[in-house]
Amino acid sequence: MTVQDLLDTPTATSIFTDMHTAYRFTSEPVGDEQLAAIYDLAKFTPTALNSQPLRITFVRTPAGKERLLPLLSEMNRAKSASAPVVAILAADTDFHEHLPVIAPQSEGARERFAANDEHRAAMARNNAWLQAGGFILAVRAAGLDAGPMGGIDTAAIDREFFAGTSLHAFMVVNIGHVAEDGNFPRNPRLGFDEAATLA
Ligand SMILES: Cc1cc2nc3c(=O)[nH]c(=O)nc-3n(C[C@H](O)[C@H](O)[C@H](O)COP(=O)(O)O)c2cc1C
Numbered sequence: 001m002t003v004q005d006l007l008d009t010p011t012a013t014s015i016f017t018d019m020h021t022a023y024r025f026t027s028e029p030v031g032d033e034q035l036a037a038i039y040d041l042a043k044f045t046p047t048a049l050n051s052q053p054l055r056i057t058f059v060r061t062p063a064g065k066e067r068l069l070p071l072l073s074e075m076n077r078a079k080s081a082s083a084p085v086v087a088i089l090a091a092d093t094d095f096h097e098h099l100p101v102i103a104p105q106s107e108g109a110r111e112r113f114a115a116n117d118e119h120r121a122a123m124a125r126n127n128a129w130l131q132a133g134g135f136i137l138a139v140r141a142a143g144l145d146a147g148p149m150g151g152i153d154t155a156a157i158d159r160e161f162f163a164g165t166s167l168h169a170f171m172v173v174n175i176g177h178v179a180e181d182g183n184f185p186r187n188p189r190l191g192f193d194e195a196a197t198l199a
Contacts, residue, residue: 015140020183022145023079025176030060030084030144038135038142038175045134049103053095053124054131055167057088058175067160072172073151083147083174088157089135091128093121094166125170132171139175145182147174 035058043052059068068086069077080086096113103109113120132148139146150171157169 011141015137019140019145020186022147022174022176022178022182023184024179024182025083025145025147025174026179026182028084028177030176032058032060034142034144035060035085035087035175038138038144041141042131042135042138045131045138047127047130048123049099049106049109051095051099051123051127052102052131053092054128054135055090055092056135057090057161058085059088060085068157068172071153071156071160072149073153076149076151079147079149080172080174082179083176085175087135087173087175088161088169089128089132089171089173090158090162090167090169091124092167093117093124095124095127096120124168128170132173136173139173144175145178148172149174 039056042054047053059065065081065086068088069080072080096110099106099110099113113123136146136148148171152169152172154169158167161167162169
């Protein structure tokens with residue numbers, strides 16, 4: 001299979017080239033079963049030691065939106081208000097508690113991470129960010145549009161949604177069906193020669 005064949009498949013075309021960041025959504029609802037389908041795709045994103053530190057809170061009720069919207073930067077509120085679902089992505093610094101099951105080959109890993117808060121926090125953050133990329137593409141693969149946003153008050157979201165837990169919010173992703181004119185025009189991407197090196 002050539003790269004062109006791959007780019008011509010409906011999946012690669014729709015996920016990587018046709019679909020792009022959505023800023024305004026239609027009122028078409030998104031069901032909880034669609035959210036479960038998104039997760040069931042996104043969970044296969046590879047992570048170091050299969051650590052899977054990403055935790056997702058799908059906010060899709062008016063009461064939930066009322067709690068969340070004031071904690072977004074002002075320029076981002078209308079975007080999330082129009083989305084049927086806003087996913088809060090958080091990194092769980094206690095991911096290591098799962099290691100005996102999700103990384104059984106790595107004996108003693110839970111204890112090693114438990115003894116090193118700094119390394120555990122970095123591992124949680126780096127790998128949750130990695131999973132966030134997979135999550136955005138999983139939203140698209142599930143036939144929905146995604147609007148990732150980092151302009152949020154992470155500390156305030158932690159206080160409001162994750163008080164007393166080991167979860168730390170780092171971005172939100174608006175989810176739904178993009179409205180007409182709900183995208184901005186694409187900006188240019190760096191070409192292969194600018195971003196890649198053959199060594
Ligand atoms: C981590 C991250 C943070 C972002 N933060 C914001 C944001 O706070 N507000 C916003 O309007 N767009 C935000 N965006 C959207 C990006 O600007 C957009 O995805 C990028 O320019 C690519 O656009 P395209 O998919 O239309 O090509 C963010 C995207 C990512 C991945």
